Amino acid sequence: MSFSLSLSASAMPAQAAAPETAPVAATVQHPVFKHAVEFSGMLGKQVVHVFLRPKKDEIDGLEGYYILNSGSKTPAKRILLAGELAGDRISLEESQDGTEVSGQWDAELKGGQLTGNWLSADGNTSLDFVLKLRSPRPARQVTAK
Numbered sequence: 001m002s003f004s005l006s007l008s009a010s011a012m013p014a015q016a017a018a019p020e021t022a023p024v025a026a027t028v029q030h031p032v033f034k035h036a037v038e039f040s041g042m043l044g045k046q047v048v049h050v051f052l053r054p055k056k057d058e059i060d061g062l063e064g065y066y067i068l069n070s071g072s073k074t075p076a077k078r079i080l081l082a083g084e085l086a087g088d089r090i091s092l093e094e095s096q097d098g099t100e101v102s103g104q105w106d107a108e109l110k111g112g113q114l115t116g117n118w119l120s121a122d123g124n125t126s127l128d129f130v131l132k133l134r135s136p137r138p139a140r141q142v143t144a145k
Contacts, residue, residue: 044127
């Protein structure tokens with residue numbers, strides 16, 4: 001899977017705004033992902049917030065980003081996500097620069113909860129995660145440049 005994302009990291013403000021919720025061609029078959037959604041929970045021992053939305057014009061494609069709570073005064077960095085949904089299984093690649101893959105997320109969605117494993121691009125670090133669905137609600141609009 002190659003990394004392809006229509007959003008640029010610089011196009012998203014540093015606040016925890018969710019992905020755009022403007023009408024998108026309904027390309028994702030799973031009801032949870034018909035609109036932009038937010039999940040939050042733990043990635044290893046760190047608090048993480050994941051924002052996903054249907055990818056335009058790609059059947060069962062997802063895109064978005066995640067933010068790790070660093071607990072420091074420095075702004076949290078957005079790490080881009082892109083991937084696909086097959087039934088209740090989700091496979092996402094992440095990229096810190098929008099080009100190179102920096103990690104892989106493999107998850108299963110059950111009852112509003114994503115559980116799975118994150119693997120670094122070099123395969124040396126593996127972390128389990130448990131994320132709960134926080135919002136199928138409309139979120140603030142983010143405009144890609």
